[in-house]
Amino acid sequence: MTTPITAVIDSSPELEVVTGVDTHADTHHVAVLSVTGARLGDLQVPATTEGYKQLLAFIRSFGSMRLVGIEGTSSYGAGLTRYLMAQAVEIREIVRPRRAQRRHGKSDPIDAYAAAAQTLAEPETLPLAKTGDGIIEQIRVLVGVRRSAIKARVAVIRQIKCMLITAPEAIRTRWEGLNERCLVESLAATRPGPATGSVTTATGHALRRLARRHQYLTVEITELEDDLRVLVGQAAPAMIARKGYGMIPTATLLVTAGANPERLRSEASFAALCGASPIPASSGKTNRYRLNRGGDRQANWALHQIALGRLSNDERTKNYAGRLRAQGKSKKDVLRCLKRAIAREAFHLIVHPEPVPATEDLRDLRHQRGATLVQAAMSIGAEPARLSELERGKRPNAELATAYRAWLTAA
Incomplete structure (x- = not known):
């Protein structure tokens, strides 16, 4: 559902216009200014693909677009940003106005016109919007899920330790002195009996459920890291191969x-x-x-x-x-x-990524030389496990790969 245009000034198709968009979860409000700052009109559209088409047609009805400023290009305005970028529209990220700048009131039309005015006044200083697409977007969503899983796992182990402090004496003494890994594995394998039987069995059930939740989260984190390792290797092979970049x-x-x-x-x-x-x-x-x-x-x-x-x-x-x-x-x-x-x-x-040294043939070169991993590692001052990871492409390292190849091909 859209609202009527509050003000429309007759404009020719050759007129250049600047646009500001105030974004929300369900609707977006767009305001259009001429390059001289005259208000041409504003419109509210739904935050859907049809709404994006309507918004673009509304802007083009006033003339050619010079620039579009969108508030929240990585949140509520992400979908609109992707749509406009696909239409080759140049976009700027609008910096959210401070509270002191809103002394004249706040509404969707006011915010949209303020965004358009900011776009017109600061086209060179406003940041360019992220595209929000491709392999980097894949990495972003997986990193976010992994981060939340890490936090959840930390909360689980903290809850286990706190519960053990107040647990019945028999449970507390049984699990004393175990490290975190052994504690989780042991608790997950327990059979405490019916949870409705007593405080001891109820506590045992709670601890077992928490331990199994911890194990589930660990598996989830490992799977996410495997996926991220593949994506990061494709997106930035030179970066992941540089020393220190995990x-x-x-x-x-x-x-x-x-x-x-x-x-x-x-x-x-x-x-x-x-x-x-x-x-x-x-x-x-x-x-x-x-x-x-x-x-x-x-x-x-x-x-x-x-x-x-x-x-x-x-x-x-x-x-x-x-x-x-x-x-x-x-x-x-x-x-x-x-x-x-x-x-x-x-x-x-x-x-400006640099070319990454090839590692696919390192194992064959080592076999041709008749050297073991231990011998090669001792010769270049590295760990055998590290060389094995390098040969299998599991953990790139440009500096180590160069030194390793030099040793393998030396006369």
């Missing part, structure tokens, strides 16, 4: 960049998006920067995990951190600098 941190950074990373104007904008850009915190004679607490915190977590991994096993990173500490920087400052450098590297790996 599968989940890589997937998180890919989701943050989106399926159209070219929308990011520079590596500095990507660092700001990840909350890794330095924030000046100087005063008087003190000249320093502090951690950025904004941006995508999941992407910031991914950079943090990569930084911690490299600090533990990468010599170049250790040397860099040592130089920073020698300059008097604190541990937080060192991590800030590392995350900024990793954000720069990640941006170029996403936008």
Whole structure:
């Protein structure tokens, strides 16, 4: 159901127009401005494919579209954004207005005209919308499900431990001293008897159900990680092959960049998006920067995990951190600098990926040389299990693959 146009100004087909859309779960409200800022009209349409067609026809009735600004391109406006992008419409993400900017009231037409005005005034500074399609969207939905499964599993084990604290003495003493894995396996295999029999049997039933829920979630997480490993390997082989980039941190950074990373104007904008850009915190004679607490915190977590991994096993990173500490920087400052450098590297790996060394023939080369995995690992200073994963393509590593091939092909 649509509302009537509140104001319409006669316009020629050659007129260029700018559009703003206020999105909701069931309806979207569109407002159209001329390039001079004159209000041409607004309309409410249903949030369906037919509504999207009606919205597009309404805009084109005023002239040619210069730009469309949509509020919530990754939430309520995701479907509209995908539809308009398929129609080759240029879209900008509208930044939600602050409460102080709404002193003149709030309604769907007011918000839609405000979005159109913002699009007209700031076409170069407004962020480009994500496409929300393709392999990156597949990764995004699977990462979200895995994250919720991880949280649910943590809640389950916490509930098991809390229940054991208040459980009857016989149950509490029976399961004391077991590690988490053994505790879950043992509880899942118990046969406590009828749950209606006593407090002891009811508690046993509750613990067994929680343990089996924990096992189910573990299987679900493992299956999700297997799917993500395939998708991430297809989407960013150069990134996953770089030292320190685990599968989940890589997937998180890919989701943050989106399926159209070219929308990011520079590596500095990507660092700001990840909350890794330095924030000046100087005063008087003190000249320093502090951690950025904004941006995508999941992407910031991914950079943090990569930084911690490299600090533990990468010599170049250790040397860099040592130089920073020698300059008097604190541990937080060192991590800030590392995350900024990793954000720069990640941006170029996403936008300008390097070719990945082939690994399919490494096992055949090793067999031709007559070497075992242990011998090869000892020769290049690696773990045999790591070389086995590399040969099977389970865990890419460009640096290790290059060193391994050099050793295999050496005279």
